[in-house]
Amino acid sequence: MMRIGPRKECDISSSCIYIDADGCPVKREVYRVAERLEVRVVLVANQWLRAPERDWIETIVVEDRFDAADDWIAERAGEGDVVVTADVPLASRCVANGARVLDPRGREFEEGSIGDAVAQRDLMAQLREAGVVTGGPAPFEKRDRSRFLQSLDRILQKIRRDAER
Helix, strand or coil: CEEECCCCCCECCECEEEEECCCCCCHHHHHHHHHHHCCEEEEEECCCCCCCCCCCEEEEECCCCCCHHHHHHHHHCCCCCEEECCCHHHHHHHHHCCCEEECCCCCEECCCCHHHHHHHHHHHHHHHHCCCCCCCCCCCCHHHHHHHHHHHHHHHHHHHHHHHC
């Protein structure tokens, strides 16, 4: 594992945004919201990636093995944290740990809906293996970014209000 940037532990009084960074299309949006709300960002990837040099951004490069980034995030993300990922199994693990999980299109994975998301993912994988479904997700659009920004801001504001109580 290679660490780039300052090492600071996240705790309930200082939320973190963990980004499953390989291929994440909304990193810049996360930086904007995180800087405004003074929230730490941890990018986790299997390979080196370019990130702004800020004291509140940390980049973690994990070993190049299947699910290494997912394992790293799932072991650390918990209550008061936000995880940004399109990976449904990772989302499920993080929701189970009490983290808030948001996909890049602004959909929040929650305790009551994560089971449906996992089942849908598994069904689509089976259909693709059978050759029934050959397409992927719809193209990522400007409105997806907007929905993501609104959802991230809403979640972080709620976490902040809850922590102040």
